[in-house]
Amino acid sequence: MEFVIVVAALVVVALVVGGVLLVRPRAGRPRPPVERPSERAGGATAVDEADAGAPPAERAPPVEVPPQRPAVEIEKPPPGAGRLVRLRARLARSQTTFGKTLLGLLSRETLDDDAWEEIEDTLITADMGTTVARQVTDDLRTRVQVLGTRTPGEVRDMLKEELVKQIGPDLDRSLHTETPGERPAVLMVVGVNGTGKTTTCGKLGRVLVGDGKTVLLGAADTFRAAAADQLETWGSRVGAQVVRRDEGADPASVAFDAVKQGIDTKVDVVIVDTAGRLHTKTGLMDELGKVKRVVEKQAMVDEVLLVLDATTGQNGMQQARVFAEVVNITGVVLTKLDGTAKGGIVVQVQRELGVPVKLVGLGEGPDDLAPFEPEAFVDAILGE
Template structure:
């Protein structure tokens, strides 16, 4: 009996222990066990960035190290290539064929008329008409015809070579090869020579200015350009482009600004840079506008406060004929023109304009434009001109 009671006691004690343990484990207010955390990932460096995992990468939130950002390269400024123009000497000889193509009709016609067996009044009238049609002018034509009639009577019979020689002599006499056609572009000590370029709109004035700069640089001179045509921004842009091609600085002002101020600044730049020549391109002026002509005189006076104006070149379109003569006369009244640049002489121009414009103004043709190319501006050579007209 005692053994039976002992077993009961043992069982009861075990049961109480089990019930007590369960009560302690599930009692209200008991704290939940801490969660089991995965291993901590290593910290990323500051320059590393997190990106989504790419296809084929394992794990969520995969990381990669990106290279530091690359600064964009500075834009490369390509300096325009500086051209080396050919010298001015011999240009008209090289361009003679262009003159011959455009002017030889006059020469052939005159030679054919003068070579006839019988030169009556009708033939002389035709000769006179040919010269006037070529824009030689009435007075020079009459002088040429009168002298030819006298010489033909003295000669009697005439060969082709004799007729050509007579005509060449008379045309040269009217063009006057003894006129000084030298461009005055030599500096005065530390002061540069100044060339003022004037003319009516559409004559090729700005282009002539750029070509003249090329010619002078080809002769070894240093040049500064003044874009005093402030009424047309395109004119200043065009002149600057001409200058950049040959390494010449261009002084320009605001659109609509004072042309005299730009001209003054250009001369000041020329003195500062110790250049040989300053070429000032003025606005193309309608010769009927008195106010604009007065302004042209002002430009010249303002320049003369700083330096001497050595040349005033009047640019004329040779194809305008006698209308160009009227323009020339008005400009001559506004400024003291020292020389003429005839443009487009290689085209449909009537070469007699060379004779008439010199006779009316008393100043020589110094430059002629014989094409559209940058180096087609040439110093005028009377003998080459006449020979091109008459042909070989």
């Protein structure tokens, strides 16, 4: 009996010792601490924990953050006043031959009929038009007869005075950008393909921003996607708003939306670029009239500027006449005037249309559009 009790006691002791050994961790192999989600590097989320247990193929791809687009630096263009004087050298390069020829002829000791005929031909060659060239020649001939002897300075002053008179120093060449009330001034820009019309809109926006105006550009040339892209580029450089629609959209609708946004955002000037229509296509010209009528349902059109390429001569005059019949042209922008010796087109355009040349393009640079000043123009023609 005592033997059985001893054996049972040993069995109990053995069971207790074995249980303790099973519970204690083995020496030298400590368990890793339990890792909490909040203690992981980077603060892993529940989604991270789920992905960690998923097969590699099922894990969510890492999110790529696109690089930020560099901000366009807003430029501060120079004001419009005095630009033609600053750009006079470019004008002189193309026009000086015309001026020097006239000065040389008028400086001869004796001016016979052949000399006066040569003076008239020089004026006609400069695209001044036959009627104007004959009138200028007759006026100069009378003044020479009165003066008698002529010094080079007197000849230059006489010729300058006559040319300035023909160009029209008293014409109102200002852009009508001031309006009563709070509505913006609305400027429509028209012209055929290739005259630099859309570029002129962008440069005109720069001129007005340089003069302290806020500007909105309306891309109503919806037949050419590049036109809207060009305007956006011009607008972004000076902080001007741009209204555009998909290619092929109704031009009148785009022009209407542009003016409406201009009214809502209280800008000073809205410039509407229209499609470069070929003057031989009557339907497209009628559409140009429609654009103007639709815009005027909510705001008066203050300026309709016709863009003409100064190098096209008589062809440009034909274009001008057709546009003048469709919309009420209020002013002319002569582009590429630095690339032609035919500066007399300024006089002819004004005579034909009865409206002044208000702006001239004198290069490819962003600030090469200048308000037209008759005296500075003639000085450039005649040289120092």
